[in-house]
Amino acid sequence: xxxxxxxxxxxxxxxxxxxxxNVNIEIPEKxxxxxxxxxxxxxxxxxxxxxxxxxxIPGVKITGDIRYEGTDxxxxxxxxxxxxxxxxxxxxxPNPFPMSIYDNxxxxxxxxxxxxxxxxxxxxxxxxxxxxxxxxxxDRLKKNALGLSGGQQQRLCIxxxxxxxxxxxxxxxxxxxxxxxxxxxxxxxxxxxxxxxTIVMVTHNMQQAVRVSDYTAFFLLGELVEFGxxxxxxxxPQDKRTEDYITGRFG
Amino acid sequence: xxxRSLSKKRRGYEVLMKALMLLxxxxxxxxxxxxxxxxxxxxxxxITWELISTKPSYLTGHIGILPDILNTVCIVIATLLIVLxxxxxxxxxxxxxxxxxxxxxxxxxxxxxxSGIPSIIYGLVGMLLFxxxxxxxxxxxxxxxxxxxxPTIMRTTQESLKTVPQSYREGAFGLGAGKWxxxxxxxxxxxxxxxxxxxxxxxxxxxxxxxxxLFTAGFAHTMLTFPTGMKSPGATLTVALYxxxxxxxxxxxxxxxxxxxxxxxxxxxxxxxxVQKHFEKRKNI
Numbered sequence: 001x002x003x004x005x006x007x008x009x010x011x012x013x014x015x016x017x018x019x020x021x022n023v024n025i026e027i028p029e030k031x032x033x034x035x036x037x038x039x040x041x042x043x044x045x046x047x048x049x050x051x052x053x054x055x056x057i058p059g060v061k062i063t064g065d066i067r068y069e070g071t072d073x074x075x076x077x078x079x080x081x082x083x084x085x086x087x088x089x090x091x092x093x094p095n096p097f098p099m100s101i102y103d104n105x106x107x108x109x110x111x112x113x114x115x116x117x118x119x120x121x122x123x124x125x126x127x128x129x130x131x132x133x134x135x136x137x138x139d140r141l142k143k144n145a146l147g148l149s150g151g152q153q154q155r156l157c158i159x160x161x162x163x164x165x166x167x168x169x170x171x172x173x174x175x176x177x178x179x180x181x182x183x184x185x186x187x188x189x190x191x192x193x194x195x196x197x198t199i200v201m202v203t204h205n206m207q208q209a210v211r212v213s214d215y216t217a218f219f220l221l222g223e224l225v226e227f228g229x230x231x232x233x234x235x236x237p238q239d240k241r242t243e244d245y246i247t248g249r250f251g
Numbered sequence: 252x253x254x255r256s257l258s259k260k261r262r263g264y265e266v267l268m269k270a271l272m273l274l275x276x277x278x279x280x281x282x283x284x285x286x287x288x289x290x291x292x293x294x295x296x297x298i299t300w301e302l303i304s305t306k307p308s309y310l311t312g313h314i315g316i317l318p319d320i321l322n323t324v325c326i327v328i329a330t331l332l333i334v335l336x337x338x339x340x341x342x343x344x345x346x347x348x349x350x351x352x353x354x355x356x357x358x359x360x361x362x363x364x365x366s367g368i369p370s371i372i373y374g375l376v377g378m379l380l381f382x383x384x385x386x387x388x389x390x391x392x393x394x395x396x397x398x399x400x401x402p403t404i405m406r407t408t409q410e411s412l413k414t415v416p417q418s419y420r421e422g423a424f425g426l427g428a429g430k431w432x433x434x435x436x437x438x439x440x441x442x443x444x445x446x447x448x449x450x451x452x453x454x455x456x457x458x459x460x461x462x463x464x465l466f467t468a469g470f471a472h473t474m475l476t477f478p479t480g481m482k483s484p485g486a487t488l489t490v491a492l493y494x495x496x497x498x499x500x501x502x503x504x505x506x507x508x509x510x511x512x513x514x515x516x517x518x519x520x521x522x523x524x525x526v527q528k529h530f531e532k533r534k535n536i
Contacts, residue, residue, distance in 0.1 A: 056424060058350060085427035095418035097437055107436070108426040157422070164426055 004029045004168055004198045005050060010064030012045060012054070019045050023064075023224045025217060027168075032190060032199045034213035034230065036206060038250065042222040043202050044092075047170050050200065051087035052080050068168075085112060088166035092173045094153035096145035096160070101128075101137050104145045104156060108164035123163050131159035132189050151182025155189065162193075169193065171201040175208065187212050206246060210234055218242045287513070294510025297503040303511075307472050314495070314504050318472045322389060322485035325477050326468065327457050329393035330400060331450060337397070338404030339446055345405075346412040347434050359409075366402035373399045374466035382467045390481040392468025399463060400453040407452065411445020412438060444530035451523040458515055461489035470494055488512055 003026040012020040020042045027033050035043040045054065052073060054060045066073050073083055085108070096104050105124040114120060124141070128134040133155040137148070145156055154174060161169060171190070175183040190199060190212055203209050209216050210230060217227040218239075226233060226242045237243045244250060305315030341358075349355045377395030385391050415438050423433040469484025472491065486494060488508050496505035 051425070053421065053425065056421070081427040081429050083427075084425055089425035091418060091421060091425070093418060095416070095422040097419055097422065098441065107423070107428075111423075111426055111428045111432055160422075160426065 002029050003027055004069060005200075006065075006067045007050075008065040008067075010046075010049070010062065010066060012042075012049060012063075013061045014057075015059045019222050020049075021222045025224060025227055027198065027200060028215060029198050030194060030196070031214040032194050032201060032212055033215040033217065034209035035200070035202045035217050035219060036204075036209050036245075037219035037225075038245070039204075041219040043217075043219040044172055046219070047172055047200060047202050048089075050168075050170055051084045051089055053084075053089065055080065081111075085164045086166055087168040087170060088161035088164060090154070090157050090161055090169065090171045090174050093177050094150055094157050096148070096153050096156050098144065098146055100142045101145045101148070101156065102141040104160050105163045108160060112164060127159040127163040128156075130162050130193070131155045132185070132192075133159060149182070151178050151185060154178060154182065154186060158186075158189065158193075162197075166197065168198045168200065171199065173202050173204055176204055183208075206234075218245060220245070290506060290509050290513055293502075294506035294508075294513075297507035298510060302504070302507060306474050314501060316488070316491060316504070316508060318474045319486050319488050319491040319508075321477075322468075322475065323458065323487040325389055325475065325481065325485070326393050326396065326464075326487055327454055328477070329390065329481060330396040330457055331453065333393065334397045334400050334404050334453065335446070335450070338401050338449070339408050341401075342405045342408035342412060343434060343439075346409050347438060348430070359406075362402035362405055365398075366406070369462070370399060370460055371462040371466075374463035377463060378466040385482065387467060387469040387484045388482050389468050389475065389485050392464045392487070393481070395463050395467045396457050396460060399460070400456060403453050403456065404446070404449040407445045407449030408442060409445075411442035411448075414445075415441035444526060447526050448523055451519055451526065455516060455519045455523075458487075458512060458519070459489060461487075461493055464490050465493070 005025075005027040007023055007025045007027075010020060010023045011018060023046060035047060037043050048054045049062060049066065050068075050073075054062070062074070068083065068087065071078065097107060099107075102124055105127050106120045109120060109123050114123070125134065125138075128137060133152060136152060137156070145153065148156060154177075158169075158174075174190075175186050178186065187208065190201070193199060194214075201213065213230045215228065216230045216233040218225045218233065218237075218241075220241055226237060226239045228238075233242065234246055237246060302315055303320065304317055305313065306318050307314045307316075345355050345358060373395050377391060377398070381391035381394045382388070419437045419441065420433055423437045428436070464487055468487065468490065470486045470490060471484045472486060473483070475481075475483055475485050489512065492505050492508040492512070495501040495508070
């Protein structure tokens with residue numbers, strides 16, 4: 001199995017404060033990688049670096065080397081908008097735009113130049129189907145997306161991210177704002193999606209990491225402490241700190 | 252145990268304070284109502300179809316305020332046409348693009364100050380800046396009002412831009428949208444209410460403005476055509492009110508204009524509230 005994203009010696013500073021220290025990681029293709037760790041350990045920050053969403057925050061400085069399919073994502077000739085098309089993102093709180101369900105899904109394709117109605121219709125239908133929400137919304141595509149429930153909104157956001165045909169999907173605690181039933185639906189969905197996409201997911205919930213992920217990375221105080229197959233991390237952690245965390249001794 | 256004299260004293264104090272406050276609210280209400288009722292009583296009988304549909308003539312001594320109404324409309328339109336793109340553009344730049352928070356702070360502070368200075372100062376500056384170059388004209392008046400209303404439009408737009416959730420922007424950037432696309436498709440639709448509110452407030456301010464126009468737009472009561480008439484002088488309703496009352500002693504006409512302006516102001520205030528309510532409802536879906 002090959003790696004989609006390779007990170008070498010990455011550090012990140014917010015002004016004077018160093019939030020990420022020398023992270024090295026290789027993210028395997030078509031699998032689910034979970035980032036776990038206590039609050040403020042840098043896992044979300046690291047996730048957002050992978051599609052350069054941190055560019056939006058003033059005062060962030062990043063060093064090291066991050067390669068997506070072999071290309072340096074900080075190279076001068078990289079179009080960050082295309083990078084974000086390849087590496088999509090789903091956020092912690094569902095954030096559909098205040099427009100119709102259809103327009104939400106069509107937003108990405110339209111951004112990247114698709115304007116033909118038939119083509120858009122097809123993308124909208126396929127994306128909603130892949131995100132397992134088509135049956136619930138097919139009769140009200142013209143209705144405002146903010147009228148959906150939280151869980152539906154989050155699946156809509158996943159559909160919206162899929163509509164631009166990304167290779168990688170970054171998910172920043174996608175279920176932390178949802179109820180248990182919505183959470184399990186999203187988990188099922190994510191397991192389906194890994195056939196086609198590479199998924200990197202930040203989670204606060206260790207059971208979730210065990211349930212869905214193939215690989216787990218444990219972050220602590222901005223360091224990547226341990227990275228490996230999920231079953232290994234949770235059954236025989238190599239590092240004392242990992243063991244303490246997964247057995248609930250802190251965090 | 253219970254000190255009766257003290258509680259009596261306290262009760263007396265309570266009653267006294269309540270009475271004082273009642274007195275002030277009574278006086279306030281009386282003053283406001285008196286003004287409203289007085290202007291309406293003096294003004295409405297003088298409003299005739301003939302007054303608002305004809306132009307005045309010094310030869311026959313006839314008085315009509317149609318030109319003044321049209322001048323007011325012209326000035327409102329011209330001012331909004333210039334101030335909207337300027338103010339909204341500046342607001343978008345300051346909130347969405349500008350990265351130097353210090354400079355943004357200085358500009359916001361300057362705008363705040365600008366909206367507080369007396370309008371006669373705008374008139375003076377407008378006269379030197381615009382009237383001296385393009386002549387005393389509706390256009391010079393409109394340009395002066397543009398400076399005056401720029402802070403209003405800019406600040407209301409900015410405030411409304413700040414209420415657009417950051418998560419919308421993140422969502423759009425996450426899909427690979429460029430800065431301008433994010434602003435145009437996600438941010439601007441969310442701040443339409445602010446722009447409209449700013450517009451309505453500005454229209455109210457333009458209708459009520461006289462000092463700045465005395466210097467710049469002149470006193471002519473001639474019929475002008477839009478937009479070619481913009482280069483000629485013309486009085487707006489407020490300026491006409493001043494002229495009729497102060498220079499011709501036509502208090503009936505002055506009160507008629509006053510009543511018209513007052514009713515317009517009430518309508519504008521209602522419109523501003525209605526717009527805000529409408530958009531609040533839409534946001535809470």
